[in-house]
Amino acid sequence: MFLNSITKEELDNLPLGSFTGRIVVVNTEAICHKAVSFLSAQKALGFDTETRPSFKKGQVNRVALLQLGTPEIAFLFRLNQIGLPKEVATLLSNEYILKIGAAIHDDIKHLQKLRNFIPRGFMELQHEVKQYGIEDASLKKIAGIVLGIRISKSQRLSNWEADILTEPQQAYAATDAWVAVQIYNQLILEEK
Secondary structure: OOOOOOOHHHHHOOOEOOOOOEEEEEOOHHHHHHHHHHHOOOOEEEEEEEEOOOOOOOOOOOEEEEEEEOOOEEEEEEHHHHOOOHHHHHHHOOOOOEEEEOOHHHHHHHHHHHOOOOOOOEEEHHHHHHHHOOOOOOHHHHHHHHHOOEOOOOOOOOOOOOOOOOHHHHHHHHHHHHHHHHHHHHHHHHHO
16 A cells, blocks of 8 residues: 655655645635625635744744635635734635645644634544554655655745745645645545
């Protein structure tokens, strides 16, 4: 089925994979409403967040970006500009829409600091892949093992609170949500 782990060298030799669909930056109430309307009709979504890194001991920044996406479209919610709207929190509480991500516990905790909600319908890939004998827990390594691709993490420490997200930031953020749902879809195929 799948390798149980992958070395850095093996990962480096895999082809680079990234999201190639449509990216929508959500920074107004009107765009947010349309995004939530679309996302609410989906069965499964990739999920991730980004926070501006802090290089001072003890300083923790608020979550700046929420990524929710399908294989074709990724929505980047600029939380540092619009907060966490109630309708987005409602989506995150919807048990019938699967939200898939890796290391999601802290992501959820940081989102709850913006608006209280009860998280429902979340799937932690790090736990899920263990059922397939996969021991590596990073999203990058899971993507390598399950999808046979390497994803770039070069934008991880960039400024997620910038007035405008650069194209590389948008591509990175969209890829993290996209790859989570792609891994889930591949695991489902493997079961069949």
